[in-house]
Amino acid sequence: MSTPIMDEAAKALADPKAYTDEAGLHQALRHLRAHAPVSWVDVPNYAPFWAITKHADIMEIERANDVFTNSPRPVLVTREGDEQQAAVGIKTLIHMDDPQHRDFRAIGTNFFRPKAMRALKDRADELAAQFVDKMMAEGPECDFVQQVAVNYPLYMIMTLLGVPETDFASMLRWTQELFGSDDEEFQRGKSPEEQMTALLEMFQYFTELTANRRANPTDDLGSTIANATINGEPLSDIETVSYYAIIAAAGHDTSSASISGGMQALLEYPEQLARLRNDMTLMPLAVEEMIRWTTPVKEFMRTAQRDYEIRGVRIAAGESVLLSYVSGNRDEEVFSDPFQFDIGRDPNKHIAFGYGVHFCLGAALARLEINSFFSALLPRLRSVELAGPAAHVATTFVGGLKHLPIRYQLD
Secondary structure (H helix, E strand, C coil): CCCCCCCHHHHHHHHHHHCCCCHHHHHHHHHHHHHHHHHHHCCCCCCCEEEEECCCEEEEEEEHHHHHHHHCCCCCHHHHHHHHHHHHHHHHHHHHCCCCHHHHHHHHHHHCCHHHHHHHHHHHHHHHHHHHHHHHHHHHHHHHHHHHHHHHHHHHHHHHHHHHHHHHHHHHHHHHHHCCCCCCCCCCCCCCCHHHHHHHHHHHHHHHHHHHHHCCCCCCHHHEEEEEEECCCCCCCHHHHHHHHHHHHHHHHHHHHHHHHHHHHHHHHHHHHHHHHHHHHHHHHHHHHHHHHHEEEEEEEECCCEEECCEEEEEECCCCEEEEEEHHHHCCCCCCCCCCCCCCCCCCCCCCCCCHCCCCCCHHHHHHHHHHHHHHHHHHEEEECCCCEEEECCCEEEEEEEEEEEEEECC
């Protein structure tokens, strides 16, 4: 049996502020991949876990979903956060395992199939053009994150759910408070109880939406969730609102992080911006590289149901592992020159959407949104540069840039 070893660099994975310093974070992760790819992490306020930082090991654990389950600890939060989530009874897709996960995932699958994406493309293109027009009207400077990147995908996912536009601002505030609960700019309050109120307010909103959709069903995803049955039984209230919450929150924060991070990368690598503008057929590859580069979902947790050995390290039944997608997407054994932003990277075996049975339900929508936005922006973009310092959200879960001041000229 291996004695748990904690490399000091692994502490960064449980530090929300570490994710605000990308250079420092990647230095720590590079060290872990080389010297401690499976490292024990035991820090104050968190239940201990194993940090998994190599691409191949993350893939292996994702494939072994009968051994490593999402329940009872799907994401890294404090001990108190673990207890509060259990008390509230949250049951989103990321909290579930098969067969329950398979049955619940099927409820929304049709809305993310290729046929549905083809139907949504016109809406994505239309919204993208509207936001580029807005940039032109409000220019020549903007905070690209807060004025563009968070709103465009928000409009897309809210339209899919059937949420009225008058409620978009509330939904944005709730999702930023949930995913930014460790960030002083976005958090509802300092205490876990105060921060939990954002989730409870979102749940109350979706409880009312469920009642409305059951009384007045429509053809949107919201109605499909509200009126879904599994084995002939309707979903419970907590199951219904949990489904809404994960679609609403994850469905826009991840895309906004990729769009803003993609813009920053194009600013930092002007030769790649010029290359893409000169050959827009590279857009699908560029989208994948933006997603790899940004990796909006930083980690997921899994819990071992039996003893398991990886790289000679024994993970005991009941112990948790953290799958560091940020690290896996810079793995030198998988990606040639992984710290180079390359819009023509092919192949690009990134794991930003996860892998296996828990592969992101909304991956196709995220790709569509990013493609439509930059396809609308770049042909009209004459110049662009930073207009101030960029800033990242403090988080260990989902996030990216929270501010990106830019100065630009558009046609």
